[in-house]
Amino acid sequence: MPVWFTPATALCGLMFAISPFLIANAPYESTMGLVQKIFYVHLPSAWMFLIAAIVCGVASIRFLFRGDARHDRLAWAAAELVVLFGIVTLVTGPLWARKAWGVWWQWDVRLTASLIGWMVSVAYLLLRKYGGPGSDKLAAGLALFGMANVPFIYISVNYWRTIHPTTSVVPTLPTSFGLPLWFSAVMFLLLFVLLLRARVRLEEQRAQLDALYLSVDG
Amino acid sequence: MAACIVWMLSLMGGFYPGESATDWPSTVTLHAQQPEAVDEFVPIDELPPQDQLPAAPLLVTAYAFVVLALFAYVISVARRLGAVQRDLERLQAELKRNGST
Numbered sequence: 118m119p120v121w122f123t124p125a126t127a128l129c130g131l132m133f134a135i136s137p138f139l140i141a142n143a144p145y146e147s148t149m150g151l152v153q154k155i156f157y158v159h160l161p162s163a164w165m166f167l168i169a170a171i172v173c174g175v176a177s178i179r180f181l182f183r184g185d186a187r188h189d190r191l192a193w194a195a196a197e198l199v200v201l202f203g204i205v206t207l208v209t210g211p212l213w214a215r216k217a218w219g220v221w222w223q224w225d226v227r228l229t230a231s232l233i234g235w236m237v238s239v240a241y242l243l244l245r246k247y248g249g250p251g252s253d254k255l256a257a258g259l260a261l262f263g264m265a266n267v268p269f270i271y272i273s274v275n276y277w278r279t280i281h282p283t284t285s286v287v288p289t290l291p292t293s294f295g296l297p298l299w300f301s302a303v304m305f306l307l308l309f310v311l312l313l314r315a316r317v318r319l320e321e322q323r324a325q326l327d328a329l330y331l332s333v334d335g
Numbered sequence: 336m337a338a339c340i341v342w343m344l345s346l347m348g349g350f351y352p353g354e355s356a357t358d359w360p361s362t363v364t365l366h367a368q369q370p371e372a373v374d375e376f377v378p379i380d381e382l383p384p385q386d387q388l389p390a391a392p393l394l395v396t397a398y399a400f401v402v403l404a405l406f407a408y409v410i411s412v413a414r415r416l417g418a419v420q421r422d423l424e425r426l427q428a429e430l431k432r433n434g435s436t
Binding site: 151158213216308318332 | 398401415419429
């Protein structure tokens with residue numbers, strides 16, 4: 118592991134320890150009250166979900182054009198994080214929505230596109246696990262659809278009728294809400310980088326193991 | 336003639352002979368007596384108390400899920416890394432043994 122990994126892990130752990138106090142001290146939102154505090158994990162996890170999909174897509178493009186296994190390892194690692202942060206987003210969102218909107222789910226554009234993006238990443242992982250030879254390139258092609266979905270998810274709330282808050286909410290947040298939000302966002306970003314690095318390390322070691330097996334057989 | 340007019344008016348608005356025009360139920364009054372159409376969306380702070388959900392269980396469930404999901408993934412990666420590391424060490428030891436014999 119790189120030199121920065123352990124200090125970054127310690128920093129991330131410290132931020133996770135501090136964040137509950139920041140979130141608890143944030144004011145209550147006037148209409149939604151206590152349940153609005155789900156926002157401080159829902160929004161950062163949604164951002165990491167989208168970032169992971171972009172990383173997976175870009176790495177897949179580079180793998181398809183250059184054939185470098187390092188890009189494939191990065192794409193595979195990022196796909197797992199799309200599934201992880203996606204499931205966190207898709208669970209915390211409805212828990213908030215049940216109280217705020219009165220329903221668990223709405224088939225509006227953002228929610229539906231997010232669910233589809235998550236399912237694309239699940240399909241990626243299933244393909245890599247059970248697909249056999251050639252599944253790496255096929256999965257890379259699939260990841261492009263996941264990446265193409267990302268801007269659609271983000272801007273959909275501004276153009277289609279939805280009850281989901283639009284993208285203008287976050288830039289206009291007062292400091293009392295913004296501070297815990299951005300703290301959580303940086304914390305989740307650091308966690309994303311650490312998990313991505315650890316997962317890529319796993320693939321590097323698997324590749325090393327495969328090479329060793331081949332040398333033993335040879 | 337007068338009877339025809341009374342008959343026509345009775346068909347229109349429930350006017351019965353013997354009643355004056357001021358006794359006619361007005362359209363506005365009739366509509367006011369009907370129940371108001373309920374809009375689909377009711378603001379959350381206007382819900383009656385029995386329809387309001389408690390927020391705390393939802394909040395706790397959300398945060399618990401986040402912590403458990405992240406923890407489960409970290410454990411998963413750690414276990415997979417440990418298994419591969421053990422296989423690597425075993426194979427390297429075997430190669431060293433085969434190389435030395």
